[in-house]
Amino acid sequence: MSPSIRAALRRPWLHAAWLLALLSGALCAQDTTTLPATAAAPASSAFTHRPLRDNQPPPLGPVPTAPEEFKGYPGAIPFTVVPRRDNILLYPCSQCHNLLPLNTLPRKLIASPHQATLQHGGGRFWCLDCHQAKDRQWLHTIDGDKVDFNDSSRLCGQCHGARQRDWAFGAHGKRVAGWTGERQLYACTHCHDPHSPTLKPREAQAVPPVRAGLEPMQRTPHERVLPWQRAATGKHE
Amino acid sequence: MKTSKKDPAGEGGDGFSRYRRRFLRGLAQVGAAGGAAAAGGVAAQAAQGAYGGSTLQDALGSFFQDHYQRMSKDEIQAALQRIERKAQRQHGVAIHCEDTPPIPGVVFGYALNISKCKGYRDCVKGCIAENNQGRDSQVQYIRVLQLDRGTMELEQSEHYYDPKAVPVPGKFYLPVQCMQCDNPPCVKACPTQATWKEADGIVVIDYDWCIGCRYCMTACPYWARHFNWTAPQIPPEQINPNTNYLGNRPRPQGVVEKCHFCTQRTRKGRQPACQEACPTGARVFGNLMDPKSEIRYVLEHKQVFRLKEELGTEPKFWYYSDDRAST
Numbered sequence: 001m002s003p004s005i006r007a008a009l010r011r012p013w014l015h016a017a018w019l020l021a022l023l024s025g026a027l028c029a030q031d032t033t034t035l036p037a038t039a040a041a042p043a044s045s046a047f048t049h050r051p052l053r054d055n056q057p058p059p060l061g062p063v064p065t066a067p068e069e070f071k072g073y074p075g076a077i078p079f080t081v082v083p084r085r086d087n088i089l090l091y092p093c094s095q096c097h098n099l100l101p102l103n104t105l106p107r108k109l110i111a112s113p114h115q116a117t118l119q120h121g122g123g124r125f126w127c128l129d130c131h132q133a134k135d136r137q138w139l140h141t142i143d144g145d146k147v148d149f150n151d152s153s154r155l156c157g158q159c160h161g162a163r164q165r166d167w168a169f170g171a172h173g174k175r176v177a178g179w180t181g182e183r184q185l186y187a188c189t190h191c192h193d194p195h196s197p198t199l200k201p202r203e204a205q206a207v208p209p210v211r212a213g214l215e216p217m218q219r220t221p222h223e224r225v226l227p228w229q230r231a232a233t234g235k236h237e
Numbered sequence: 238m239k240t241s242k243k244d245p246a247g248e249g250g251d252g253f254s255r256y257r258r259r260f261l262r263g264l265a266q267v268g269a270a271g272g273a274a275a276a277g278g279v280a281a282q283a284a285q286g287a288y289g290g291s292t293l294q295d296a297l298g299s300f301f302q303d304h305y306q307r308m309s310k311d312e313i314q315a316a317l318q319r320i321e322r323k324a325q326r327q328h329g330v331a332i333h334c335e336d337t338p339p340i341p342g343v344v345f346g347y348a349l350n351i352s353k354c355k356g357y358r359d360c361v362k363g364c365i366a367e368n369n370q371g372r373d374s375q376v377q378y379i380r381v382l383q384l385d386r387g388t389m390e391l392e393q394s395e396h397y398y399d400p401k402a403v404p405v406p407g408k409f410y411l412p413v414q415c416m417q418c419d420n421p422p423c424v425k426a427c428p429t430q431a432t433w434k435e436a437d438g439i440v441v442i443d444y445d446w447c448i449g450c451r452y453c454m455t456a457c458p459y460w461a462r463h464f465n466w467t468a469p470q471i472p473p474e475q476i477n478p479n480t481n482y483l484g485n486r487p488r489p490q491g492v493v494e495k496c497h498f499c500t501q502r503t504r505k506g507r508q509p510a511c512q513e514a515c516p517t518g519a520r521v522f523g524n525l526m527d528p529k530s531e532i533r534y535v536l537e538h539k540q541v542f543r544l545k546e547e548l549g550t551e552p553k554f555w556y557y558s559d560d561r562a563s564t
Contacts, residue, residue, distance in 0.1 A: 162560065170535065171535045172350075172353075172518065178507045179531075180524065199517070202403070203401065210375060
């Protein structure tokens with residue numbers, strides 16, 4: 001038996017001292033482990049783990065300066081697009097817009113030859129999302145590339161990618177001259193108004209004629225009234 | 238005799254008497270005309286012309302004309318010239334009729350996007366003008382059917398739809414024309430072999446060899462063949478002068494006609510008239526043998542179906558629709 005315990009057994013007040021010492025020691029140990037840990041954790045992790053960016057291998061070649069341009073779909077039959085710029089009613093735009101002050105604030109156009117509202121996109125767009133602000137003869141992509149009015153399909157393809165792919169391969173749109181030979185396609189804007197692209201319902205061509213003396217066949221739901229049921233009523237058609 | 242205002246043609250006796258009256262009136266007119274001709278000389282005969290509006294040589298040439306596939310090149314040339322002379326005499330129009338052979342290595346196919354077809358019937362109009370069909374006859378090579386969305390019951394389709402504006406919400410449109418089957422039942426049905434499949438896959442008719450029995454019409458499951466009860470009535474200035482022997486040449490009365498993929502155009506590299514007339518770009522025409530053609534892209538990348546495929550007729554006319562995801 002150790003002398004201190006023997007002493008403690010001899011002097012009971014020492015028990016309390018021992019217990020106090022043990023308890024305070026345990027509390028202090030708890031404090032040192034919990035309290036500084038919250039403050040020191042980021043410092044220790046930064047020390048052991050580097051961010052992912054630093055762990056990546058260095059880039060291989062020189063970084064391309066100009067962004068890559070979209071050059072069409074690989075495998076598609078090469079084609080040319082029917083030019084449309086010269087058919088635009090108010091083109092060249094600069095004849096007015098060079099004189100007008102530039103106002104880039106999205107607003108409703110009131111006194112202008114342009115449409116007051118832009119149906120395309122359901123109100124998500126504004127003129128200058130597609131038209132160049134400074135140089136109105138041109139359009140621009142989201143990346144900021146200048147695009148000619150004859151290449152407007154590049155703009156459409158930014159959102160309508162699947163349609164553009166179908167168009168390039170021939171499943172959408174219309175080929176101009178023949179099924180063989182040079183492939184020329186109508187541009188998107190030949191059929192769709194870019195400011196209101198949905199085609200409006202319109203009247204159909206003439207109804208097919210019926211042979212002289214006859215009338216168009218009535219669409220009778222013959223399944224509902226069966227022949228024997230019709231006969232049972234006594235009425236003949 | 239009382240005539241009911243409600244339904245003159247529908248009720249047996251009244252409708253019949255109406256047609257009988259009309260027939261008798263016509264008969265009286267013919268009789269009067271005949272009498273006038275007999276009285277006034279040969280006026281009527283000059284208008285009609287001898288030998289059915291033809292010369293004796295042409296009439297004999299037409300009578301002894303052989304089947305198209307058995308004719309020599311000279312005989313075909315003579316037949317073409319006869320056709321041109323006849324059109325000149327009958328309509329006063331100088332047409333150009335030729336015999337264009339199929340292009341080697343080409344089999345034509347057609348694809349139609351039913352998501353794009355809006356039922357405008359512009360293809361029907363273009364087809365009538367191109368193929369010299371009678372303006373008020375019931376012969377139309379293309380039938381645009383209006384169906385309820387989500388159904389494919391052709392028996393419930395509406396052919397004579399006439400709304401103020403198309404497309405009608407809740408409907409879709411299915412143009413049906415000759416499918417140029419690879420295994421054509423009409424060819425098997427023809428007792429005179431007046432119809433056959435050409436090397437480029439087009440099923441053609443020799444209108445001069447057709448006897449008008451209409452067996453092929455009953456054999457065709459697509460309602461694609463039409464019998465012309467009258468010779469086409471066309472204003473002379475609207476006659477298309479570019480014609481083809483197996484295509485859109487002026488047809489005689491009482492033969493069966495059908496879509497021939499505009500042989501007069503497509504065998505020269507042009508598009509069919511319905512493709513050119515379509516305002517929505519729903520129609521894709523091309524060479525099935527060319528792996529880089531538009532039609533092959535559609536067949537390989539789109540959901541396509543053929544009409545009544547279970548019959549084994551192997552139509553070369555496909556329908557497809559846009560993907561739901563693409564906008």
